[in-house]
Amino acid sequence: MSDGCKMEMHGLDEAMKRLKEFTPRLKAALAMDAQNIATEMEKWAKENIVWTDRTAHARIFLKSTVKWTNSNTLMVALSHQVDYGVYLELCNESKYAILEKAIQEFTPQFMKGWKKIVESAKVI
Template identity: 40%
Template sequence: MSFKFNASGLMKGLTEREIKTKAAVGLYADTTAKKMEAHAKSNYKWTPRSGQAHQTLNGTWKWHGSVARVELSHGASYGVYLEFCNEKRYAIVKPTIDLISPQAIRGLANILK
């Protein structure tokens, strides 16, 4: 007994699914980056002097191969001191990542179902 199987339809469907999934993940990464940035900008603990540290908190995302990487960073040159000095009382980047990451992972799991 023999049969023929044409995999071109299957391959086309898998390719389309991959493109749609990558687009959905990219959109979700962008939303997560904006959410992290908004949270950091509204919950920082230092007293703003020039406003630079607050204004330059930045949530971004980019592709690293097939991995979408979401980042939150300070744009101010002294941001590292806010994060790591004074017993980390003024840190906002890591606390924001720690708060939003579990939510982001759960949301991503829903997208990939």
């Protein structure tokens, strides 16, 4: 009968300490990259609207938001800040929709940037 297996792990405490210090820096880098791209995405959406700009409110109040919704989820959003934005996006067979187009346009840039950050940090 075997008494099991004994493993000695030297340096585990130090590795855990370094990981705890590193995580906030990684999260800050991801959030900063996201904010930069979200700003570009907002600008792109404002420049590429397809509706007739009557008051400029819908264009002016297209806003990007970047925030951590919990410790592991970074939210990047682009939204209308006018009450009729939902109609621009969903009515008329989405003829005037811009949000989904902007998201599709910038998703590869987000993925490329975040992959580069994670790889440079040697996390994966």
